[in-house]
Amino acid sequence: MRTRLIDKVGEIAAGVRVTRQTIAAVALAGVCLAGIGTLGSSTSQAAPAATAPVALSTAVPSAFDLRTTDPASRDADRPVVSTDDLASARAKVLADEAADLSAAQAVAASDVRQVALNAAADKITAESKDLLDKSKFLWPTEGGVGSSFGPRLHPILRYWRLHNGTDIGGACGNPIYAAADGLVVKASYDGGSGNNVRVNSGQIDGVEVEEAYLHMTNYVVSEGEQVNKGQLIGYVGTTGLSTACHLHFSVYENGTGVDPMKYLKR
Numbered sequence: 001m002r003t004r005l006i007d008k009v010g011e012i013a014a015g016v017r018v019t020r021q022t023i024a025a026v027a028l029a030g031v032c033l034a035g036i037g038t039l040g041s042s043t044s045q046a047a048p049a050a051t052a053p054v055a056l057s058t059a060v061p062s063a064f065d066l067r068t069t070d071p072a073s074r075d076a077d078r079p080v081v082s083t084d085d086l087a088s089a090r091a092k093v094l095a096d097e098a099a100d101l102s103a104a105q106a107v108a109a110s111d112v113r114q115v116a117l118n119a120a121a122d123k124i125t126a127e128s129k130d131l132l133d134k135s136k137f138l139w140p141t142e143g144g145v146g147s148s149f150g151p152r153l154h155p156i157l158r159y160w161r162l163h164n165g166t167d168i169g170g171a172c173g174n175p176i177y178a179a180a181d182g183l184v185v186k187a188s189y190d191g192g193s194g195n196n197v198r199v200n201s202g203q204i205d206g207v208e209v210e211e212a213y214l215h216m217t218n219y220v221v222s223e224g225e226q227v228n229k230g231q232l233i234g235y236v237g238t239t240g241l242s243t244a245c246h247l248h249f250s251v252y253e254n255g256t257g258v259d260p261m262k263y264l265k266r
């Protein structure tokens, strides 16, 4: 009885083992089935996904779809040029044009500067020539001619007599410059000429030439002093027989008054 019981237990145990083996087998089969099921479901889901875009692009042939789905057919007969390439090419053209313009402007500026320099050089040359030309006097003070050389009715004496000089300017106190180089032979005051200066310039074109500056407010040179053309000698005034501020400028050739305009060539 005891043996039968043990056998029974053994059978039960074997049954349990069988049962375990069966369960394990069934479990393994289940895993495989599940795997197949997974594969099957993947396949069944992939198929529609692969066909869907084709169906869409055929149904809706928009430019976007054509460009993104099949670029080769669109660009097959033309070179591929990107927007970046176009932009950089355009930038190079503009840079070249800017460089050309800049070079042209530099040349133009150089030409303008050269013209200005030439004009300045010409002016300096002309002024130097005038300064060295004894027969061409410097305009002695600012302003135009108020009364010319020649016979006139004297504004104060009220009778006709020779106006032996040229009246220039009209602003009291304006500086008066030596019209020519020379030696100051007179710097004094008298009733007719007021404060006046007389300069001997020596021989010019074969005659002895002197200049006189009359009616000055005051003079700043002295007798015996050598003055140079352009040197300050006094200031415009109305001293002596004068009705208003001006410079009376006289020129004498061998002691005789002549028209100063012969020498004052503006």
Ligand SMILES: [Zn+2]
Residues within 6 Å of the ligand: 147, 163, 165, 166, 167, 247, 248, 249
């Ligand atoms: Zn005068």
